[in-house]
Amino acid sequence: MAMRFHSFFCFTINRSVRILFSVLLLAFCWLNPVSAEAESPAQIVNLRHWTNPTYTRVVLDLSRTADYKYNVLPGDASKGLSPRIYLDIPDSTRDLAVSPVVEIEDGLLRRVRFGTPEPGRTRMVIDLVTSADFKVFHLEDPYRIVIDIGGNQKPVLSARSPEIRNSPPGRGSDALAEVLGRNAAPAAKKRPSPANNERSGLRRIVVDPGHGGKDPGAVGPNGVLEKDITLAMAKLLKKQLEKDIGCEVILTRDRDVFLPLEARTAIANKVGADLFISLHANASHHRSAHGTETYYLNLSKNDQAAAVAARENGTTLKEVGDLEAILFDLMANAKINESGRLAAEIQKSMVSRLSRKYSNIRDLGVRQGPFYVLLGATMPSVLVEAAFISNHREEARLVTQDFQQNTALAISQAVRNYGVALELLAQR
Structure with a gap:
């Protein structure tokens, strides 16, 4: 029992x-x-490129995160081979909607080709006209690989819109990407330069209204969207810069459309811009947070800067840390010192002007951070956080044309001060 x-x-x-x-x-x-x-396997779903004779950015959109390696092969005239950059992506396939050969012929690149050197491994080959400097990096959410290629020719000023061409979109590509070529950067009207600015070193400025389309940016306590504020401010800043500087000003978007972060500096590089200014409204979980601050590309110096970069990049703090690991390679040609000087001028001018008009304007200073939207810019570039849309008082200010106009006036005056200090503009 x-x-x-x-x-x-x-x-x-x-x-x-x-x-x-x-x-x-x-x-x-x-x-x-x-x-x-x-x-x-990771799937290559789209190929995009922005191109001119001195600069080309190629972007591969993938269905998920993937490893990759790249190298360059020298040309061999005796065999009729031009220099080539190749990029291998193991455990990957190419969507059939992406053409196996994309002709570019922009004076810098001949074409982009895809092949399969062995089962499961996709190779992209970029045939160059001549040897050129290049850099490769990747962005998250959605995952894409960016190849920047630079030549030696000088960009030529033209009123044409930057050319943004896509191969036929594969699965997972954004529907609005198909119309970016028409809407990304409308052609700026030619304006006669002031007599004292005939030899201006600031001939063209690109102003970037942050976010747009399916990306609303930060949302204020009363439902105000960052994308609407930045667009309104950018239009005012464009008019003010044209009046004060007499230069050509291009907006990366002039309506409510989505524009990938890598497209924004690509537009500035393509048109040979002398300055790139990205406009934003800040946000914080703490409703009491307020003030204005200006950023330029560099390793972030504190947790707060990293948090702002993570929000503007649409990534996590860990991914911001991963980005910093490759910034050393990416910043070789970035005009860091000039960007810092421009950021300082803008910050000083904004605090000075806005303090005369409004109470409780807090100077948060000039900061450095790893912002996707500034990556790859070949000209001085800054990101302006005009005010906190998450703060009740500053949200109410941001929606008024008076605050937007004073912000535009302050930035325009800062650009003029920057130009005069570097002898890019004549004093008046």
């Missing part, structure tokens, strides 16, 4: 353990699903 009871007791315990183990296994699988995406 005792033995039967012991056997029954052991069977019951073992059955309970088995049931508990099964429940835990099911819970683990539910909390950690093995998705089809993780098991399947």
Whole structure:
């Protein structure tokens, strides 16, 4: 009897353990699903490029995160081979909507080709006209690989819109990407330069209204959208710069459309801009946070700067840290010192002007951060956080044309001071 009871007791315990183990296994699988995406190869879903004779940016859109490696092969005239950059992506495939050969012929690049050197590995080859400097980096959410290629020719001023061409969109590409070529940067009207500015070193400025389209940016406590504020401010700043500087001003967007972050500096590089100014409204979980600050590209110096970069990049703090690891390679040609000087002029001018008009204007200073929107810019570039849209008082100010106009006046005056100090503009 005792033995039967012991056997029954052991069977019951073992059955309970088995049931508990099964429940835990099911819970683990539910909390950690093995998705089809993780098991399947990464897919190249689109190829985009921005091009002129001195600069080309090629962007590969992928369905998920992927490893990659790249190298350059020298040309061999005796074999009729031009210099080539190649990029290998293991465990990947190419969507059939992406053409295997994309002709570019912009004076710097001949074409982009795709091949499969071995099953499961995709190779992209960029045929160059001549040897050129290049840099490669990737951006997150959605995952894309960016290749910047620079030549030696000087950009030529032209009133044409920057050319943004896509291969036929693959699955997962943004629908608005198809119209970016028409809407990304409308052609600026030619304006006669003032007599004292005939030899201006600031011939063209690109102003970038942050966010747009499906990306609203930060949302204020009363529902005000950052994308609407930045667009309104950018239009006023364009008019003010044209009046004060007499230069050509191009907006990266002049309506409510989505524009990927990598497209914004690509536009500035393509048109040979002398300055790039990206406009934003700040946000914080703390409703009491307020003030104005100006950023330029560099390694972030504190957690607050990293947090702002993460929000504007649409990434996590960890991904911001990963980006900093490759910034050393990316900043070789960036005009860091000039960007810092421009940021200082803008910050000083904004605080000075706005303090005369409004109370409680807080000077948060000039900061450095790893912002996607500034990556790859070949001219002095800054990101302006005009005020906190998350703060009730500053949200109410941001929606008024008076605040927007005074912000535009302050930035325009700062650009003039910057130009005069560097002898890019004549004093008046």
